[in-house]
Amino acid sequence: MNEDTTIAIVEDDGDIRALLAGYLEGEGFRVVSLEGGASLDRLLARGPAPDLVVLDWMLPGEDGLSICRRLREAGGPPIVMLTAKDEDIDRVLGLEMGADDYVSKPFNPRVLLARIRAVLRRARGGPMPDVAAPERLRVGDLTIDVAARTVRSGPEGAEVPLTSAEYDLLHCFVTRPQRVLSRDQLLDWTRGRSADAFDRTIDVQVSRLRHRLDASGSGVAALLKTVRNAGYILAAPVAAVGS
Structure with a gap:
């Protein structure tokens, strides 16, 4: 259920961060708002890890792609990249770095919500194709x-x-x-x-x-x-x- 799910938003734009946090909290998620990679690292060090990270590409200091790669190599939580870049090559690069999905700015919050729910379903073993398989x-x-x-x-x-x-x-x-x-x-x-x-x-x-x-x-x-x-x-x- 949403109230048992924590979403970390890593976004340096305070207005976007507040908008996303308010929207996702309204959908029943617990939200942690963070400004960059250092604050995300502190959150992960304290534990427990969030269930999913919404990660902005263009961050000051360490950029989102570098953070994404680090999280994936460490077996971190699922990642939805959030960025103003919308070329196919940029989407491919984000996926190659380990992102689970990709949303381009400007975006409809409902679209982001759908992506988050889809990634969470996959991460938790949600419904798969209609083929029965042994255990x-x-x-x-x-x-x-x-x-x-x-x-x-x-x-x-x-x-x-x-x-x-x-x-x-x-x-x-x-x-x-x-x-x-x-x-x-x-x-x-x-x-x-x-x-x-x-x-x-x-x-x-x-x-x-x-x-x-x-x-x-x-x-x-x-x-x-x-x-x-x-x-x-x-x-x-x-x-x-x-x-």
Whole structure:
């Protein structure tokens, strides 16, 4: 429920910060308003971490992209980038740095609210595509625990750190192995058309997912293939794993 959810707003413009805080509080969220990366770091050090961070790109001192990258590398909370930049290359850069979604200024607060709710649903394991899956799946040297939303690799079971968006993308592939999945399908299943996403979003997410899987040593990255003018396919069978 919203009242159990804390949103941190990191925005140096006091008017925008107050507007967002008032709107989100009116929707039942707990809100922490912050001016920059240093105040966010102090909040994270005190704990507990917020459930989601709305992060402005153009901040004085350390910019939003740098903060985003740090949070993602540390396994921090989901991030919605908020910025005046609206070129595709800027959106791609924000996603590559680890943002879960992206909203351009000027914006309608209702649009931001929809993005926040969508990202929170993904982070908390909200409804996924209508494909039933066993509780645990295995492909290559990778084991996916569907209930726990965790991914492990190798005989030692080392956890593979994935963002909520990356996990949802992997879930789509492992529940539909050896099938070509179009970009439109992947956008609908992982982000929803309300997110106003664009085709390149999926290309970026697949690239990031491949990088994570390659680093895991599971051999699955090479199985995630691009099908020209069609989409992507997980070119391997997926097996259910007993409890």
